[in-house]
Amino acid sequence: MATSVKVLLRNKANKEGLYPLVVRIIKNRKPSYIYIGHYIDKKYWNEDERKVRKSHPNSARLNNLIAAKLAEANKTLIELQSNDMEISSQQIKKEIKNPMSDKNFNDLSKEYLNELESNKKLNQFYADRVRVNHVINFSKSTSLSFREIDETFLRRFMSYLKIEKGVSQRSIINNLVVIRTLFNRAIRSGIVEQKYYPFGRDKIKIKFPESKKVGLSIEEVQAIANNEELSTAEQHARNVWLFSFYLAGMRVGDVLKIKWGDIYDGRLHYRMNKNSKLLSLQLPEKAIDIISHYKDSRQENDDFIFPEMKKANLKSPKDILAKTKTATKKFNKYLASIATKCEIDKKLTMHIARHTFGNISGDKIPIQTLQKLYRHSSITTTINYQSNFTHKEEDEALNKVLDF
CATH class of the missing domain: 1.10.150 (DNA polymerase; domain 1)
Incomplete structure (x- = not known):
C-alpha cells in the first residue's frame, strides 16, 4: 500500500481554541500524527496550499518550519523504503522523531x-x-x-x-x-x-578455543570425603562441594538456594537459576548424610539448608548474586587448602565438582541421561562437554597398535 506524508491543521483545538500544525503519515490506511509544536487560528491556515497565510504575524517562520519538517519526513521515508523496510505508520513516526540512524x-x-x-x-x-x-x-x-x-x-x-x-x-x-x-x-x-557487517566468512570469525576441563578421580574425591583433619570452615566448604558433586555438579548458586521444603518424597525439587527450568532429582544417600549436619539450624520448611543465603534480601537479585559470589570465593579459598591437605595437585574449586562428575561418569552413562543430569537444553552441548572426559576408544586404539 502507498504511503502519504502531508502537513495539515488537525481538527482538535486546545483550550485557547487554536489548532495544531501536524505532519500526517498514512500507511495501509492507518494514520499517525507528528505535532510540529505550534497552534494557530483556523483563519490563518490555507488548506489548498497547506501553508500558513501571510496574514499570520509569524507566517514566514512557520512555513519554513513546515517545509523543513515535511522534507525531513519524506527523506526518512525514502531511506526506509530504499532499505526495503516494511514498517507501519507508527514506526515511521518513531523513526522521524527519534532516528535510529x-x-x-x-x-x-x-x-x-x-x-x-x-x-x-x-x-x-x-x-x-x-x-x-x-x-x-x-x-x-x-x-x-x-x-x-x-x-x-x-x-x-x-x-x-x-x-x-x-x-x-x-x-x-x-x-x-x-x-x-x-x-x-x-x-x-x-x-x-x-x-x-564485519563478521563471517573471509572476515572476522568467532571460534571458541577448546578449553581444558580437568576433573578429580574417584580416589581424590574419596580423599576429600574421608579427611578428618579439616577445620570447621573447611568441613563446610567440603560439604557444599560434595553435595554439588553428588547431584551431577549442581551449580553453586542453585545449591545455596535449596530450602528444606524443596526436599520431599526422597527427592529434591528446585528451579534452576540459569534457565528457570523446574527439576526433580532423587537425593543420593551421601547427599542426605551431608544435609543431616545442618538439621539443628532448621526452624521451618522455608529455611535454607546452607547458611550463606539466610541474610540475603530475597527481593533483590543483586544482593542474591553478591552473596553467591562472596560465598563462592570463600569456598574456593578453603577448597584450595583442602586440596593441599589431601595432596591433590589439581586446582580444586566449586566448578570442578561438575568436571569431576563428568570425569568419573566417563562413558558409563547414556548421553541422553547425562543431558538430563547436567540440565543441558541441547544434547550437542552434553556431547561436547563429555568429550573432555571420554578417552576409552582412543586409548584402546593406541594399545592395539603398540601391543607388540
Missing part, C-alpha cells in the same frame, strides 16, 4: 544492558558491561558508529585486549560475541546496513 554503539549498548538488568540476567549483565566498556575505552569515543567497527578496528581491538589488558583468548572471543550481538541488533533496527 543517529544511534551509535554506546546508545545501543546502554539499551542492551538495561534490558539484561531489567530481565534480572545479572551474571550476563555484569560480564557484558565490562566487555562494552572495553570497546568504548579502546575507541576513546562515546559516539562510536557501527560503520567504524570494521575488520581493521576489530583486529586492533583484539590485540589491545591481549597485549594491554592481558585477556585470555576465550575472553577475547566473548568480547567479540557482544559486539556481534549489538551489530546484529543495529542491522535489524536499520542503524547500519548489512554490507558493513
Whole structure:
C-alpha cells in the first residue's frame, strides 16, 4: 500500500481554541500524527496550499518550519523504503522523531544492558558491561558508529585486549560475541546496513578455543570425603562441594538456594537459576548424610539448608548474586587448602565438582541421561562437554597398535 506524508491543521483545538500544525503519515490506511509544536487560528491556515497565510504575524517562520519538517519526513521515508523496510505508520513516526540512524554503539549498548538488568540476567549483565566498556575505552569515543567497527578496528581491538589488558583468548572471543550481538541488533533496527557487517566468512570469525576441563578421580574425591583433619570452615566448604558433586555438579548458586521444603518424597525439587527450568532429582544417600549436619539450624520448611543465603534480601537479585559470589570465593579459598591437605595437585574449586562428575561418569552413562543430569537444553552441548572426559576408544586404539 502507498504511503502519504502531508502537513495539515488537525481538527482538535486546545483550550485557547487554536489548532495544531501536524505532519500526517498514512500507511495501509492507518494514520499517525507528528505535532510540529505550534497552534494557530483556523483563519490563518490555507488548506489548498497547506501553508500558513501571510496574514499570520509569524507566517514566514512557520512555513519554513513546515517545509523543513515535511522534507525531513519524506527523506526518512525514502531511506526506509530504499532499505526495503516494511514498517507501519507508527514506526515511521518513531523513526522521524527519534532516528535510529543517529544511534551509535554506546546508545545501543546502554539499551542492551538495561534490558539484561531489567530481565534480572545479572551474571550476563555484569560480564557484558565490562566487555562494552572495553570497546568504548579502546575507541576513546562515546559516539562510536557501527560503520567504524570494521575488520581493521576489530583486529586492533583484539590485540589491545591481549597485549594491554592481558585477556585470555576465550575472553577475547566473548568480547567479540557482544559486539556481534549489538551489530546484529543495529542491522535489524536499520542503524547500519548489512554490507558493513564485519563478521563471517573471509572476515572476522568467532571460534571458541577448546578449553581444558580437568576433573578429580574417584580416589581424590574419596580423599576429600574421608579427611578428618579439616577445620570447621573447611568441613563446610567440603560439604557444599560434595553435595554439588553428588547431584551431577549442581551449580553453586542453585545449591545455596535449596530450602528444606524443596526436599520431599526422597527427592529434591528446585528451579534452576540459569534457565528457570523446574527439576526433580532423587537425593543420593551421601547427599542426605551431608544435609543431616545442618538439621539443628532448621526452624521451618522455608529455611535454607546452607547458611550463606539466610541474610540475603530475597527481593533483590543483586544482593542474591553478591552473596553467591562472596560465598563462592570463600569456598574456593578453603577448597584450595583442602586440596593441599589431601595432596591433590589439581586446582580444586566449586566448578570442578561438575568436571569431576563428568570425569568419573566417563562413558558409563547414556548421553541422553547425562543431558538430563547436567540440565543441558541441547544434547550437542552434553556431547561436547563429555568429550573432555571420554578417552576409552582412543586409548584402546593406541594399545592395539603398540601391543607388540
